[in-house]
Amino acid sequence: MSPVYPFDDAATARAVIDEAGTLVEWNDGARRLLGHSAAEVVGRPAAELLADEGAAGRTSVLVPDGSRWDGTLTLRHRDGSTVSVWLLAHHKQPEGENSGHWLVVTPLESDGPYSPDDPLERAELVQSPCAIAIYDERLRLRRMNAAMAEVLGLPEERVRGLRVPELSGRPQSVEIEQHLHHVLTTGRGHDVRTYLPIGESGRMNAWLARMAPITDAEGRARGVCVAAHDFTEQYMARERLQLVNEASIRIGTTLDVTRTAQELADVCVPGLADFVSVDLLDPPDSDGESTARLTAPISLRRAAHRSINSGNPEAVAKPGQVDVYPASSPQADSLLVGHTIVASMDTDDLAEWLAWDPVRSERVKRHGIHSTMSVPIQARGVTLGVAVLSRFRRADRFTPDDVLLAEEVTARAAVCIDNARRYSRERETALALQRSLLPRSLPRTAAVEAASRYLPAARAGGVGGDWFDVIPLSGMRVAMVVGDVVGRGIQASATMGRLRTAVRTLADIDLAPDELLTHLDDLVVRLSTEAGGEGSPGEVGATCLYAVYDPVSRRCTLARAGHPSPVMLPPGGAPVEVDLPAGPPLGLGGLPFESAELELPEGTVLSLYTDGLIESRDRDVDAGHTLLCDALASFSGSLEETCDRVLHGLLTPGGALDDVALLLARTLGLPASQVATWDIPADPALVAPIRKQVVSQLGIWALSEVAFTAELVVSELVTNAIRYGSQPIRLRLIHDATTLICEVSDTSHTAPHLRRAKTWDEGGRGLLLVAQLTQRWGSRHTVDGKTIWAEIALLDEE
Incomplete structure (x- = not known):
């Protein structure tokens, strides 16, 4: 609702016409102009006021196309005479439940006689590029210079006597008039920054309006001078810089291709476009990069899209859907030439593009898309896909600066998408290597029944070097081992494979657990030296727990190297952590390992695990250990079900921070x-x-x-x-x-x-x-x- 000021509202003849051409508002100024009261005309067609007999049935005369109209019409007076009137009409877009309408105004009062003592007359309007306007005590336009007339696109002599909302018709004009009133009543200047379209072009401009009171000899405010400075270029440069900075922060937060593509679309809307779609080429099946030259038609998979409208009604393809784009499409054209292509309805090239797809053509017409920009997504010499930016709510077309900005943002996203794909490929390779090096199944022995689980880390960094094994030994005995290699990726998986092979080899010669760890420590020291060079130990590290169980004596010998102690669940008892000498991690070299021997009743469940199971960002290790004991305490007799219960109870829905290896073994006894x-x-x-x-x-x-x-x-x-x-x-x-x-x-x-x-x-x-x-x-x-x-x-x- 417009604010109410203590000034004469009848100085302007004002009427409101709905989209059907019916008069819905009629003020006192309009009555002064044509003699009709509001009761006589509201609800009747506005065309009945036209003096032209042929125009009486044509509502388009008073409901024109576009957002603004001005011109002179001959109208009927209530007494039967005709009045030639210059009219200014502004179109109001629908907002919420309010329908659109036209605001039609014309000033009724002139400046009045010239008075040299009038401070408004003494105010000089120099020939300055700065747009200047003067408003009187009624907040009506008194004077403006040529620069302001050019900005408004209206002649000064026609619009004198109109208020700011009547001049502009924009929603921001009401707020500007409030600032004018504040300056007039307080006598203090005020600066206002606003971003609004000026004139009929619809181009958005950034303005700094400096408002100052005009005072008389006694110091009373008699009007307000407004000097409007156009700082659109500086504003747009700052907005572009802000968008680039925002892209560097918001794009690439994860190593997920789809998430990164969505972040690209989210950054560009609404700062750069009204609708953005991101389509990607499917990665090659081979491990190497695709070097084949692109040819049309091109198959692209929709990775993400974003619109200023909820539900993305402009989108034709759904996320994950593959579409084939011919050479006449913006997607294929920009990919084939390798650079950005801009098209618009004004130059007809967009219409030519849309001829290949009637569905997209209908969607463009329905939403009023008038300009598009297709930007190839390229990184490290490889084409990954294309981003298509479209405008329909913003009236201005894409400029060369917009192209540079879109290419800068897309280039950042392209590197992140390529990184995500490389990470995914490396993770899949490392995971395949890791699983191939782990036992496919556990051997059936007379010593233990065993079940196991392995889960790779869910966070960035990927697969680690956790492993487990059950090794049959002579005399019906069995060795159980769980280890964790420091590091991630293929290197950690390969190191894990070497250590697992070494453990099996050392186990075959029946070394005691502490002796086996000593030999394994020597191996890790050698691997570390090979990885880091002479004098650079510590490049490779690992932890390990090794246990040997004899079903004849029912005794178990254990030793560990920097690894968590196992948890033991005796038959009919409560879970308890096995008290073992800690032992240094593997790779330090020269430090001794100690073993401990336990007598395990038949049916005892041993839980061997890596630290990824009990460590979490949300709790400490002690809390994780407590949860493990709680899960084991509910042992139902099935090792497989217990493995699942342990993982469900200790791991968050998003996955573990580190790899998890879990080995459960229930001891058997030989009669x-x-x-x-x-x-x-x-x-x-x-x-x-x-x-x-x-x-x-x-x-x-x-x-x-x-x-x-x-x-x-x-x-x-x-x-x-x-x-x-x-x-x-x-x-x-x-x-x-x-x-x-x-x-x-x-x-x-x-x-x-x-x-x-x-x-x-x-x-x-x-x-x-x-x-x-x-x-x-x-x-x-x-x-x-x-x-x-x-x-x-x-x-x-x-």
């Missing part, structure tokens, strides 16, 4: 009835009775089908121990459903070696025979000496 042990005297003559005892035991176990093989293996191993070993000597047989294990232990540390006997040699064929008869054999060092073992596969009952 004493499946183990037989004999102490062997150092007498070769007793080997035959020992063989008979072995055959008898196999009969008890119902394993007579492998008795012959077992006799030969036991005879060879016991004979070697008697000849080359030291007392005491012990024979042990262990079996499960698939394997029979023969072990001979003595206190000598000398390990046997397989060799090929020569033709005339009387010995040297025993171990070769063992190797041929068994599925595998080997030796391991113990605290008291060594153990030679051999595994015999049991015959399938089927």
Whole structure:
């Protein structure tokens, strides 16, 4: 609603005509001009006031096209006479629930007689490029110079006596009149900055209006002088700089291609365009960059779009949809020539472009799109796609400065999109490498039942070097390992693969956990030296937890190198963290590792994990450890369900900050009835009775089908121990459903070696025979000496 001032409103004849040409408002000034009262004309067609008989039925005379109209018309007076009147009409756009209308005005009063004492007459309007206007005490235009008349696009002699809202018809004019009133009533000058279109072109200009009171000899304010300075160029330069700065902050916040494309569209609307679409070429299938030359037609996938209107009604394609663009389209043309192309309705090139797509042509006409700009998205010599910027609410076309600005913003987005694609490609490669290096499935052993999970990090930086493994050892034992390589990406995954291979190799020679970590530490030091050069240790680092469980003794030996301690859930008990010596991280070199031994009841669940599981930005490590214990406390008997419960309870919906490796193992025990042990005297003559005892035991176990093989293996191993070993000597047989294990232990540390006997040699064929008869054999060092073992596969009952 317009403000009410204590001035004569009847000095202007004013009427409002709706879009249908019907009079909806009629002020007292209009009554003074034509004699009709408001009750007589409101609600009737405005064309009935025209003196031209042929125009009475044509409402277009008083409802013209465009946003402003001025001219002289002959109107009917109430007394039957005619009046020739100069009229100024402004079109008001619909706002909210209010419909559009036309405001028609004309001044009724002249300046009056000239008075040299009138301060408004004494004010000099010099021939200045600055637009100057003087308003009297009624806030009506008294005088203006040629520059102001050019700005308004109206002759001074026609508009004298009109108020600012009647001169402009813009929404901002009401606020300007309020400032004029403030200056008039306070007597203090005031500066107003505004951004509004001037004249009929619709071009938006930035203005600085300096308002100063005009006083008489007594110092009373008798009017207001307004000097308007056009600083559009400076304003636009600052806006462009602001847009570029905003683009540098808002574009590329993530390494996600779609998100980056959307950020590009969001930055450009509404500062540069009314609607923006971003279409991208699908990346090549190969790992290398696409070097093929683009040819039309071109297939592009809609990545993002943004409009000043909610719901993006201007968009033809949906996000993710692929469209094919022929050579006559703005998308294809700009990509083929490799630079920005601007088209508009005024030059007909936009209409020519739209001839290829009736759907887009209809959408352009419906929304009044008059100018488009197609900007190729290019980075590092590679074309990634195209951004199309369109205007329909803004009346001005794209300028060369707009082109430079769009190219600057798009270039920033292109680098971010290319980075995102490179990151995605590297992440996929690293993840594929990581998964190929991790065990596809866990082995089934007589020692433990196991389940595992691996999740890559969700944040930027990608896949790390976490790993887990379950390694069957001799004597039905099993090794469990979880590790974490420092760093991310392909390098970390490759390092993880080398360490996992090294652990399996060291596990095959049955090293104790602390000894294995010592050897692994030496390897990491060498890898670090290779990566950083001599004298630059620390380039490669890792943590590791290694545990060996024996189902016969039900004892577990563990050691760790800078890794979190496992959590143990005993049968019928509460989860508890295993107390282990910490040990330094791998790669420091020269520091000792310590192991600890625990007795685990059958059915104990061990939880081995990497620190990504319990660490989070929202909580400390202790809180994460508590959540892990809570998840394990709800153990239902299924290791797979427990793995899922642990991940669900500890990880946020957005994913973990770091890679997560989780290994759950439930211990099994081997019954004493499946183990037989004999102490062997150092007498070769007793080997035959020992063989008979072995055959008898196999009969008890119902394993007579492998008795012959077992006799030969036991005879060879016991004979070697008697000849080359030291007392005491012990024979042990262990079996499960698939394997029979023969072990001979003595206190000598000398390990046997397989060799090929020569033709005339009387010995040297025993171990070769063992190797041929068994599925595998080997030796391991113990605290008291060594153990030679051999595994015999049991015959399938089927």
